[in-house]
Amino acid sequence: MSSVETVRRPRPKGGGAAGAQSLFWRVSWLRPLVLLTPPVGWFVVIYLAALVTLLITAFWTIDPFTTQIVQSWNLDNFRIIITDSTYWSIIGRTVGIATLVTATDAVLAFPFAYFMARVATRRVQTLLFAAVLLPLWASYLARVYAWILILNHSGVLNWSLQSIGLPPANIGYTNTAMWLVFSYIWLPFMIIPVYAALERVPESLMEASADLGARRWQTLRDVVLPLAAPGVVAGSIFTFSLTLGDYITPILVGGASSTFIGNVVYANVGIANNIPFAAALSMVPLGIMAVYLFIAYRLGAFEAL
Amino acid sequence: MTEAERAAQELSPKMGRMGAEDPSKVPPSAPQAEPPKQKKPALRIQGVRKSYGQVVAVAGVDLVVDEGEFFTLLGPSGSGKTTLLRLIAGFERPDVGRIELGGRDVTNLPPYARDTNTVFQDYALFPHMSVAQNIGYGLRIKGAPRQVRERRVQRALEMVRLGGLGHRRPNQLSGGQRQRVALARAVINEPEVLLLDEPLGALDLKLRQEMQIELKQIQKEVGITFVYVTHDQEEALTMSDRMAVMSNGQIEQIGPPVEVYEQPATEFVAGFIGISNVLLRDGVRFVIRPEKIRMLAAGEQAEPGMTVERGQVEEVIYIGVSTRYLVRLDRGEQLVAVRQNMDALGDAQKFEGRPVRLAWTPDQTYVLGQREVKEAR
Numbered sequence: 001m002s003s004v005e006t007v008r009r010p011r012p013k014g015g016g017a018a019g020a021q022s023l024f025w026r027v028s029w030l031r032p033l034v035l036l037t038p039p040v041g042w043f044v045v046i047y048l049a050a051l052v053t054l055l056i057t058a059f060w061t062i063d064p065f066t067t068q069i070v071q072s073w074n075l076d077n078f079r080i081i082i083t084d085s086t087y088w089s090i091i092g093r094t095v096g097i098a099t100l101v102t103a104t105d106a107v108l109a110f111p112f113a114y115f116m117a118r119v120a121t122r123r124v125q126t127l128l129f130a131a132v133l134l135p136l137w138a139s140y141l142a143r144v145y146a147w148i149l150i151l152n153h154s155g156v157l158n159w160s161l162q163s164i165g166l167p168p169a170n171i172g173y174t175n176t177a178m179w180l181v182f183s184y185i186w187l188p189f190m191i192i193p194v195y196a197a198l199e200r201v202p203e204s205l206m207e208a209s210a211d212l213g214a215r216r217w218q219t220l221r222d223v224v225l226p227l228a229a230p231g232v233v234a235g236s237i238f239t240f241s242l243t244l245g246d247y248i249t250p251i252l253v254g255g256a257s258s259t260f261i262g263n264v265v266y267a268n269v270g271i272a273n274n275i276p277f278a279a280a281l282s283m284v285p286l287g288i289m290a291v292y293l294f295i296a297y298r299l300g301a302f303e304a305l
Numbered sequence: 306m307t308e309a310e311r312a313a314q315e316l317s318p319k320m321g322r323m324g325a326e327d328p329s330k331v332p333p334s335a336p337q338a339e340p341p342k343q344k345k346p347a348l349r350i351q352g353v354r355k356s357y358g359q360v361v362a363v364a365g366v367d368l369v370v371d372e373g374e375f376f377t378l379l380g381p382s383g384s385g386k387t388t389l390l391r392l393i394a395g396f397e398r399p400d401v402g403r404i405e406l407g408g409r410d411v412t413n414l415p416p417y418a419r420d421t422n423t424v425f426q427d428y429a430l431f432p433h434m435s436v437a438q439n440i441g442y443g444l445r446i447k448g449a450p451r452q453v454r455e456r457r458v459q460r461a462l463e464m465v466r467l468g469g470l471g472h473r474r475p476n477q478l479s480g481g482q483r484q485r486v487a488l489a490r491a492v493i494n495e496p497e498v499l500l501l502d503e504p505l506g507a508l509d510l511k512l513r514q515e516m517q518i519e520l521k522q523i524q525k526e527v528g529i530t531f532v533y534v535t536h537d538q539e540e541a542l543t544m545s546d547r548m549a550v551m552s553n554g555q556i557e558q559i560g561p562p563v564e565v566y567e568q569p570a571t572e573f574v575a576g577f578i579g580i581s582n583v584l585l586r587d588g589v590r591f592v593i594r595p596e597k598i599r600m601l602a603a604g605e606q607a608e609p610g611m612t613v614e615r616g617q618v619e620e621v622i623y624i625g626v627s628t629r630y631l632v633r634l635d636r637g638e639q640l641v642a643v644r645q646n647m648d649a650l651g652d653a654q655k656f657e658g659r660p661v662r663l664a665w666t667p668d669q670t671y672v673l674g675q676r677e678v679k680e681a682r
C-alpha cells in the first residue's frame with residue numbers, strides 16, 4: 001500500500017533539525033505529508049481494512065457440520081436476519097432504547113449545559129466541568145455495577161422507597177433499568193457538545209431578541225434552541241451510537257427480554273462461532289449509523305463538534 | 306398633511322386609520338383656536354450614572370430628546386456612548402438616575418418591556434432566520450397576524466431597498482445589506498425611540514456616505530425619534546437635528562450642529578469637532594475656525610474692525626477642494642487657515658515659507674469658558 005511506503009520515506013539526513021527545517025520550507029507539501037501520513041495510514045489500515053473484511057465476511061457462510069467458514073458469496077445471512085422476526089424485535093429494541101436514551105440525555109443535558117455556559121461563574125463552571133468529566137475516568141463496569149447496587153431488589157432505591165413508606169419498585173434487570181443506566185453513562189457525551197454550542201451563541205443575539213420584545217422563554221425558543229440544535233444533534237451521535245453498539249449493559253442490568261444487537265453478535269462470535277452471521281448482523285447498526293450521520297450532517301451537526 | 310406624515314402613514318396601518326378620521330373630527334378652524342402644540346419629549350434622562358467596578362462609564366447625564374428628532378451622541382471611543390445607549394435600551398440598569406420614554410418611567414423595566422429598538426453595531430441578525438423572518442420577528446412576538454406581518458415586512462424591505470432578498474440568509478448578504486436588514490428589523494416596530502450604535506462603522510467610506518443620506522431620509526419618512534451614536538464628527542454634523550458631545554461619560558455640550566460647531570462650549574468640543582485654533586489674547590481664550598481666517602495678499606488692506614496678526618507659512622497642504630495653510634504666528638501659536646482652491650494651479654505652493662498676515666473678524670471668534678461658568682453655578 002502506498003501509504004505504508006510513505007511512512008518509510010527516508011528522512012533528510014545530515015543537516016539534523018536545521019536541515020529538516022529548510023527542506024520542509026523548500027518543499028511546501030512535505031510537512032503536511034509527513035504529519036498526516038501516520039494517522040491517515042493508521043486509519044486506512046486498521047479501520048477501513050477491518051470494515052472491509054467485515055463486509056466481505058458477511059457474504060460468506062459457515063459449514064453447519066464442520067463450523068468452518070465457507071468462502072462462497074451468498075446472501076444467506078441477510079436473508080435470515082430479514083425473515084426471522086426474532087432479529088427484527090432485537091433490532092427494534094436496540095434502536096428504540098438508543099432513541100429513548102438519546103432523547104433523555106438531550107432533555108437532561110440542555111438545562112445543565114445552559115447553566116454551565118450562560119449562568120455559572122467561571123469557578124462554578126470549572127467545578128461542573130470536572131463533575132461531568134470525572135465519571136469518565138472511572139471504569140465503565142464499576143459505574144454499571146454501582147447502578148446494579150441501586151436498582152437491585154434489595155438495593156438503595158428500594159431501601160429508600162421503603163424507608164419513606166412506599167412500595168418497592170422492581171425495575172432491576174428490566175429494559176427500564178437499561179434505559180436509566182445508558183442515560184446515566186452517556187450523559188457527559190451529550191453535555192459537552194451542547195455546552196460548546198451554547199457557549200458560542202453570541203450574547204448580542206439574545207439582546208437583540210429581548211430588544212425586539214421577546215421574553216426569556218421566547219428568546220430561548222426562537223434563538224437559543226435553534227442555534228444550539230447542532231450541538232444536540234452532535235451529542236446524539238454519541239449517545240445513539242454508543243447505545244446502539246453496547247452489549248455489556250444489557251448483560252449486567254438487562255433482563256430476559258433485553259437482548260441487544262451486540263449480544264447476538266457476541267453470541268455468534270464467541271459461542272456459535274458463526275463469524276459470517278455476526279458480521280452480517282453488525283452491518284445493521286452500521287447502516288443505521290450511516291443514515292443517522294447523513295441526516296446529522298444535513299442538519300449541520302458537524303460544525304458544532 | 307405633510308410629506309413626512311403621509312410616508313409615516315404608509316408604514317403604519319394604525320397611524321393611517323387615525324389620520325383618515327382626523328379631517329371629520331377636527332373642524333377647520335380648530336388649529337387656530339388651540340394653543341401651539343408643545344412637543345412632548347420622547348426620551349428624558351435625569352442624573353443617570355453607571356460604573357463598572359472602578360470605571361465610571363456614564364458620569365451623570367441629563368438629556369431630553371424631542372419626538373421625531375434625529376439626536377446624535379458624538380464622542381471619542383470610551384466616552385460612554387454605548388453604555389448610555391444600553392441604559393436607554395434596558396440592557397443595563399443605571400446606578401442612579403431616571404429614564405423616561407414617552408413620559409413613562411422605564412428605569413427598572415427590562416428591554417422587552419421598553420418601546421425602544423436597537424440597531425446593533427455588529428447588526429446581531431439571527432443567522433438561522435431568513436431576512437424576512439429577521440425583520441418580522443418583532444411583529445411575530447407582538448402577535449401580529451401573518452398577513453399583516455408579511456405585508457409590513459414587504460414594505461420594510463422595499464423601504465431599505467432590499468425587495469426580493471427576503472428569502473436570503475444574513476450570511477448571504479453584503480455588509481451594507483446586512484446593515485439595512487438590521488435597520489428594517491428595528492424600524493418596522495415603530496418604537497418610541499430608535500437607538501443606533503455606530504450603525505455605519507463597519508462600512509467603507511463611499512457606502513457610509515450613501516447610507517448617511519438614506520438613513521436621514523428614512524428617519525424623515527417614518528418620523529421616528531432616532532438616538533444615533535457615532536464617533537465621526539462629520540456624520541454627526543450632517544445628519545443630526547441636535548447633538549450631544551460626550552467626553553469621559555459626561556455631556557460637554559448639547560445643541561444643533563451649527564451651534565456646536567460655531568460656538569463650542571469647551572476646548573474639548575472645539576478640538577474634537579473640526580479643526581479649531583485656540584488663542585489666548587488679553588486673558589481671553591477663544592476659538593477661531595480655519596475657514597474664518599483671511600490670508601491677506603501683499604499690500605491688501607484688512608477691512609475695518611478686523612484683527613490682524615503676522616506669521617509665517619510653515620506648510621501648505623493640498624486637499625482637493627481647498628488648501629490648508631499651517632501658519633506660525635509671530636506670537637508663537639500655530640494656526641490653520643483654509644482657502645478654496647480658486648487660485649491658479651500650483652499658486653498655493655508658493656506661499657510656503659513666506660511671511661503672511663492673517664485677519665479675522667472678532668465676531669466670528671467664540672470665547673471659551675462656558676464650562677467654567679456652568680461648574681461655578
Ligand SMILES: Nc1ncnc2c1ncn2[C@@H]1O[C@H](COP(=O)(O)OP(=O)(O)O)[C@@H](O)[C@H]1O
Nearest residue numbers: 357360361362381382383384385386387388389
Ligand atoms: N461591560 C463593561 N465592563 C467594564 N467596563 C466597561 C463595560 N462596558 C463599558 N465599559 C467601560 O466604560 C467606558 C465607556 O465605554 P463605552 O460606553 O463602550 O464607550 P464608547 O461607546 O463611547 O466607546 C469605557 O472605559 C469602557 O472600558
Ligand SMILES: [Mg+2]
Nearest residue numbers: 383386387388
Ligand atoms: Mg461604543
